[in-house]
Every structure is written in structure tokens, then in C-alpha cells.
Amino acid sequence: MLVRLTDSWQDILARRQQAGGYPQAVTELLGEMTAAAVLMQANIKFNGALVLQIMGDGPVKLAVAEVQPDLSLRATAKVVGEVADGALASVGLSDLVNVNNQGRCAITLDPKDRLPGQQPYQGVVPLYDDHRHRIERVSDVLAHYMLQSEQLDTRLVLAANDQVAAGLLIQRLPVKGEANLAGQGTARSNEDDIGLSEDYNRIAILAASLKREELLTLDVDTILHRLFWEEPHTRFVPQSGENGPRFACSCSKERVSHMLRSLGALEVESIIAEQGQVEVGCDFCGAQYRFDPVDAAHIFTQPVATPPVEPGTH
Numbered sequence: 001m002l003v004r005l006t007d008s009w010q011d012i013l014a015r016r017q018q019a020g021g022y023p024q025a026v027t028e029l030l031g032e033m034t035a036a037a038v039l040m041q042a043n044i045k046f047n048g049a050l051v052l053q054i055m056g057d058g059p060v061k062l063a064v065a066e067v068q069p070d071l072s073l074r075a076t077a078k079v080v081g082e083v084a085d086g087a088l089a090s091v092g093l094s095d096l097v098n099v100n101n102q103g104r105c106a107i108t109l110d111p112k113d114r115l116p117g118q119q120p121y122q123g124v125v126p127l128y129d130d131h132r133h134r135i136e137r138v139s140d141v142l143a144h145y146m147l148q149s150e151q152l153d154t155r156l157v158l159a160a161n162d163q164v165a166a167g168l169l170i171q172r173l174p175v176k177g178e179a180n181l182a183g184q185g186t187a188r189s190n191e192d193d194i195g196l197s198e199d200y201n202r203i204a205i206l207a208a209s210l211k212r213e214e215l216l217t218l219d220v221d222t223i224l225h226r227l228f229w230e231e232p233h234t235r236f237v238p239q240s241g242e243n244g245p246r247f248a249c250s251c252s253k254e255r256v257s258h259m260l261r262s263l264g265a266l267e268v269e270s271i272i273a274e275q276g277q278v279e280v281g282c283d284f285c286g287a288q289y290r291f292d293p294v295d296a297a298h299i300f301t302q303p304v305a306t307p308p309v310e311p312g313t314h
């Protein structure tokens with residue numbers, strides 16, 4: 001599966017420009033995460049939001065990419081502190097998000113029809129491997145996650161700059177009836193299994209040979225041809241335009257009201273006393289929501305509805 005985000009990715013970065021933009025390494029980190037989140041959502045076809053997050057202990061405290069089942073998406077990063085100049089590969093993933101080996105990567109699946117009180121499914125992995133060595137690539141963090149949580153062999157190649165966020169995902173699908181065959185140990189099933197492993201390994205090695213520059217600059221057909229020209233393959237119709245990945249933010253005044261309500265009346269009143277109003281900006285799209293004293297009082301007198309709390313606002 002291959003994704004190449006251009007307009008949607010540039011849209012996300014443009015919205016951040018008013019807040020000063022991201023350092024290059026953060027742009028690359030967030031772009032790689034966004035491409036990966038699209039690949040994962042398209043791969044599992046989950047009926048709800050897929051949220052890929054890195055909670056960092058370095059200058060990047062949080063990086064989030066969220067993709068809906070219709071592939072609309074949004075992404076943001078919270079940077080507190082100095083990020084060295086240069087590309088992600090030279091700055092190093094650890095120096096951004098895993099300085100003290102406390103960084104975490106989480107994948108959350110939040111069902112669309114979640115019942116009140118029902119928790120979304122979340123898997124969390126550290127940013128180090130089984131030997132506690134720091135992992136220096138987003139693709140390796142996610143491959144590690146897929147192997148640990150889903151027992152799925154996955155190979156990802158990711159790359160991003162300020163124009164393109166792109167990714168290639170190769171995954172070994174579970175063999176039909178594999179669990180049943182495993183116990184029987186017939187010669188036939190073992191041979192099949194070995195053959196399928198060889199196929200996966202060969203294709204994964206070919207995929208891993210794809211260079212960052214190639215992924216960023218070449219069109220899909222050229223990439224597929226370069227990597228897999230010796231393999232028989234079926235090309236699916238690409239999803240683009242209204243059916244493809246595109247920027248969309250799900251923030252709203254109602255969701256912000258709900259978030260303020262969870263802060264509590266005392267907290268909100270103290271902000272009003274200090275600043276005359278409450279102003280909340282959406283980190284994803286840059287929208288500003290303002291509540292004057294009358295609006296703010298209204299929040300606490302309305303009957304309680306139960307939309308989910310907006311995680312990206314503060």
C-alpha cells in the first residue's frame with residue numbers, strides 16, 4: 001500500500017505558519033506519522049478515528065496524526081524548547097522525543113458509534129526495542145508495534161518534507177487457516193508456509209530498498225515498477241480527491257464548550273476575571289473560539305450533552 005500526500009499535507013503546514021511553522025525535523029516527523037496513519041487506517045478499514053501519537057520527553061512533547069474512515073485527516077505537534085537545525089535523520093528521533101527513553105508511541109482506535117462510558121482501544125509501545133536500544137526511525141517504531149500488538153510482520157518506508165508526506169507499507173497477511181494447520185505439521189502445509197515466508201521476505205527486502213528521495217519525488221507507477229517489476233501484481237484504483245486523503249478538522253464551538261465545562265466553572269471564571277474572555281485555539285486547524293462572560297456563563301447553565309472531549313484543544 002502506498003500513500004503520497006501533497007495538497008493535504010501542505011494545507012496542514014500552511015495552517016501552522018501563522019504560529020511560526022515547525023522546525024525541519026519536526027515537519028519530517030509529523031509528515032512521516034501522517035503518512036503512516038493514513039496507511040494504517042486504509043489497511044484496517046476501522047469504523048472510527050485512528051489516532052497515531054508520540055508522547056515525547058524531549059522538545060517535542062506531542063505529535064498527533066488522526067485519520068477518519070473516509071481518510072479525512074489532521075495532524076499537529078507541540079514543540080516546547082529548542083530543536084536543532086537539520087533533517088530528522090541528522091537531528092535524530094531520540095533527540096526530539098526520547099531523550100530519557102521515556103517517549104511513547106500510542107495508537108488509538110476510537111469507534112464512531114462508541115457508547116457513553118466505553119473506552120477507545122489503545123495500544124502503547126516505548127520508543128526502544130527489546131534490548132532497550134532507542135529506535136531512531138518512525139517506521140521502525142511502527143513495525144515494532146505491529147509485531148508486538150498484532151503479531152504481523154510489517155515493513156514501512158516513510159519520508160516527508162515540506163511538500164510531500166509519503167509512505168509504503170508491506171504487510172504479511174495471516175495465511176488462511178494458518179492456526180489450524182500449525183498443529184498438524186503436515187509436509188504440505190510447511191512447504192506452503194515456507195514458500196509464503198520467502199515471498200514476504202523478498203518483497204519486504206525490495207520495499208526496504210526504496211530510498212527516501214525516490215519515495216518523495218517519484219510517482220506511484222515508477223516506484224512500483226522500480227521495486228517490483230519482476231513480481232506479478234494487480235494495481236488497485238487509487239483513492240484521490242473526495243475519496244482520498246484530505247485535510248479536515250473536526251473541532252467545533254460545541255466541542256470546545258464541552259472541554260471548558262470539564263475544566264469547571266471556577267477555572268473558567270478565573271480566566272474571565274483575568275482576561276475578560278476565554279479564548280481557545282485549535283492546534284490542528286488554527287481556528288480561534290472566543291467565549292465572552294455571557295457565553296461562558298451559558299456553558300454551565302445548559303443541559304449536559306455528551307460529545308467526546310476534543311483532545312487537541314487547550
Ligand SMILES: [Zn+2]
Nearest residue numbers: 249251282285
Ligand atoms: Zn480545528
